[in-house]
Amino acid sequence: TLLRVTADNGYFQSAFTSAWFTVDNAPPVFLPSALAFAPLSTVGPYAVTDGDLTVTWPAAVDLPASNLTYRLTCATATATVSSVSATLSLTNALDRDHTFRVIALDPAGNRSQPLAAMLLVLDAAGDIDADGMTAAAEETAGTDATDAADRLAASLARTPQGTLALAWTGAVGRLYTVETSSTLQPAAWQPLPGSIDLPGTGAPLAVELPADAPSAFFRIKVRLP
Structure with a gap:
């Protein structure tokens, strides 16, 4: 894009033409995909952690920009990174469901539609189903940490x-x-x-x-x- 500015006082005229520049109003786009979590249980649809949870997502696509940043949020924590993963500290928010959202931002400030997922995050030292075994012990035993009958x-x-x-x-x-x-x-x-x-x-x-x-x-x- 070029901009041309002309000044005219009725007698004289002067014009200024800018250098070429790009107007970017296209937001980044995530291809169909899902968020991934670690440590994720191998037994049930939940995470078992002492506090930290790592969330990973695919890179968004954006032209002409390539230096994107990503913002990961949940109700109790936020991280802004240039990579495709981030670790959140959930130490004070365990044994509850969390909704995680990631958006991609380009240098022009355009935002992608969010990638989102809900996940139950369990305290490794807790016993949410009150069956006498911690969530970490149940993960080792291969039993469901949310089902008191499975122990x-x-x-x-x-x-x-x-x-x-x-x-x-x-x-x-x-x-x-x-x-x-x-x-x-x-x-x-x-x-x-x-x-x-x-x-x-x-x-x-x-x-x-x-x-x-x-x-x-x-x-x-x-x-x-």
Whole structure:
């Protein structure tokens, strides 16, 4: 675009022509896509965190501008960045739903339509479903941190041979070890032979308990591979 300015007093005339410049009134555009979150649970549609949540989005498209900035907002935090991800601190706003929005801005001030998503953000040390397990422990166990009925629990069952077995349902992608102790002292717990890192498949698991001890305590430890 060129601008030409002419001054005329009735006797004389003078004109000024500007250099070429670009008028940008086209906003940046996000291609069809969605926001991504980390750490995101592998069990349910929520995040489990000590406070920080990282949000990632695709780059917006804008011509002729290329140096875009992005503004990420939720009800309790805001970040303005030039990259396609940002980390928000939600330490004082956990165990609640959040709506996240990202807009792209070009140097001319044009704004894109927002990318938006709602996500439940859980306190890793909290117990929103009041089942006695923290959200972090449930994530490790592969159980739903928002469902009190879904938790790691074991029971005793009698085998066809008349011995006792410890039974529970193993979650896919988890490894289970049965430990035993005669005193409940922390140093006394030892893995039960043959019951180390049993893979969960979503089906019931059962471990036969030794019959030669007059009494013993047993527990199940679960971990990610």
